[in-house]
Amino acid sequence: MDSDLIIVGSGIIGLTSAYHIKRQNPDLSITIIDKAPTYSQGNTGKSAAAFRNLFTTSLNYSLSNSSIDFYRHIQEDLGFNIGMKFTGYLFLVTHQIPGWSEILEERGLVKWMELDEIFEGAVITRKPSPDASDIIGLDEITGGFFGQKCGIMEPDLLSAFYYGELKRMGVDFQFNTEVRHLNLVPTNPLNYPGEPYIWQDKTIGGIETNRGTFRAEKYILATGVWTTSLLDPLGIDSHIRPRKRQIFRIGGEDIKKILYSSKLNPDRVAPFIVLPHAGVYIRPNPKENSIWVSASDNIGRDFSFTEDPLPEREFYDLNLRPVLEAYFPAFSSARVDGSWAGYYAYNTINRTPYIFRSLNVIVATGTSGSGILKGDSIGRIVSAVYSGDEQALLYDGSSIEVDKFGIENHSLERELVVL
Ligand SMILES: Cc1cc2nc3c(=O)[nH]c(=O)nc-3n(C[C@H](O)[C@H](O)[C@H](O)COP(=O)(O)OP(=O)(O)OC[C@H]3O[C@@H](n4cnc5c(N)ncnc54)[C@H](O)[C@@H]3O)c2cc1C
Known part of the structure; x- marks a missing residue:
């Protein structure tokens, strides 16, 4: 064996899983393999890196709420800057109040706010023009639900925290190493051709890469949206689908009027704003004096997958911009000065992560855009599954049944707030 445990994938899930397993098992030898030249170059590096504890299912709420506490601990107590800013999340709404808001209000996670309590000056057009109303179907904004324990951070800095800690604890990283397939072998080989036969017990005996075979006793696939291509040949269902998502960076002087319009924090940085139509959102990016915009398009967006997805400029021009401009006039003079695209590893049933064991492999995927x-919580659950525990203890002291993320007893509670 090259190591006790091989983790494939050095995105946030591979890093947090390794971190918690190594802390629980200091003597374990762990190798993390990634095809990229360094860590977090997959979808972790492409994300909008916003955080919120605003979820309707109890599982998603627990995962997010505790992870936010741990990230705050990294930044405030350990003094490691991860770019965490509590700008808040604002869901703008029209006369049609969304059903999920009641659940979040009851739990005290959001409060209703008038626009003039939030924004300085007239950055928002409350009532879109008759044209925008008729053609796009946009309605008047009546106010918003504001969540406080929410904001933005920097995934490269967060990943750097975990990477530094893992190096310090002696975890081995093998970059530029692409896993081509997992070798399914009989647990007790007879050395006959065509093994393993259906009547033999099976295990993963090694992984084939562009740099030769790596072997370990156990494996973790933290390969996000790529998990399907590694599991399909083995007949193991990843239970996820790729959902393309794209981000457009918008700059210019007028955009700063939106970016620094908040009355709610000393830096005046606007909250992460979700518009009341088509899931269009605005993510403040004060580090570069810009704003990132995106949308959660589902129907009409196919499930195809390419290794390097490209952003579609017409998606911004024809889909996002009309909605943005109708509510925020500053977008009419704004320019796109950058864009990129990636994929959510999407659990189409309930938008909750999948963490399950099959043979000597633990799979952690289905993060569904969050x-x-x-x-951090997902890493703790993977660690509990690795140790064979039924419950995972989260940073905030709560415990969570790991089975709910598995296949047999997967929670059927469906998340309503997905962006
Ligand atoms: C546009 C966009 C916006 C998003 N916004 C947010 C947000 O605001 N907040 C939030 O929390 N989440 C957001 N997400 C989702 C978030 O990025 C993901 O949930 C998260 O990054 C998943 O982490 P991961 O470690 O599972 O996957 P990844 O980060 O994709 O890591 C998988 C790793 O596996 C490696 N790998 C894959 N196949 C192989 C192989 N065969 N051999 C070796 N290595 C391999 C890859 O190189 C990669 O490094 C967003 C995602 C996108 C695309």
């Missing part, structure tokens, strides 16, 4: 903000 893997960074739930990353």
